[in-house]
Amino acid sequence: MAPRKQQEIFDATLRLVAEKGYDGLTVEGVAERSGVNKTTIYRWWPSKAALLGAALVEADLLEFEPPDTGSLRGDLVALVEGIRRLLTEPPARDIAVAALGAAVRHPELDARRFFADRFARERQVFERAVRRGELKRSVDPMLVIDLLAGAVWVRAVFRGLPLTDDFANQAVSAVLGGVAT
């Protein structure tokens, strides 16, 4: 399939899940909105779960480029800012919250692929930090990501609280420098 056509299908998929939630997402609806025949879509993605899973990773709409600011602190602040935008600014917010919320109830919608794909790219932030001598060698990079991404999710989605302009800085300072005296 032509890459541009594929992006139109992914775009329609993500916008539909944002509008109607996972339960309201159908391959028929995606076919209608993207102008691509339903049987063509099914030939590439055998279910709506597979289609949404692919869209979360491959859609231009959720494109993710790991930062390279020159320091671990700068990179982590940029990562947290990106996650904040993903979880609080439309249309990404409605897509991410609907899709990740649904993944909890529908294991066939494989959120693990989304997180694994992002982490594969986030790794380079930590590899550079290790080369620059900025990160303790005993530290698991995935733990750092999970602490920071998790804090944004809990604060913005579960608590429904606004994230202050300084949230990324505070969270990164806590994780880099520690909160103990």
Next chain:
Amino acid sequence: MAPRKQQEIFDATLRLVAEKGYDGLTVEGVAERSGVNKTTIYRWWPSKAALLGAALVEADLLEFEPPDTGSLRGDLVALVEGIRRLLTEPPARDIAVAALGAAVRHPELDARRFFADRFARERQVFERAVRRGELKRSVDPMLVIDLLAGAVWVRAVFRGLPLTDDFANQAVSAVLGGVAT
């Protein structure tokens, strides 16, 4: 309503949401399982969202007692262990994941009350730590909770990865001591 009867209703509510998800939860189902008349339940809780919201905070099944081990490190490890059990061990796991996953799509099911109630009790851990001089004064206790609770949620629920026995220690060490060299 007698406290014991109320706990039977909450218990039925939480077990039903774990089994059938939020969409499958009905006040009729709770009435049937708890042996309490439907109209009696509606008199106390006007909707299934209100009933589940109350059950999450008030049910003995999800009882939460903040730890008091004598040190901030000990208390935080115990808190993370408690969150790990809540999100990975049945029946709590199925209740918490179904209810919190549903709260994302159904704002009328107020997850904020669950988090606010827990945080009101977690605060004392940080108040004692400040008195013992263990916590930097600039640190926001809610940020510490959100980092740690968020990491458990991302790792266990979104990534679907097992939490090692050492996860709580590693996460608490990272947040207390920092990951920067």
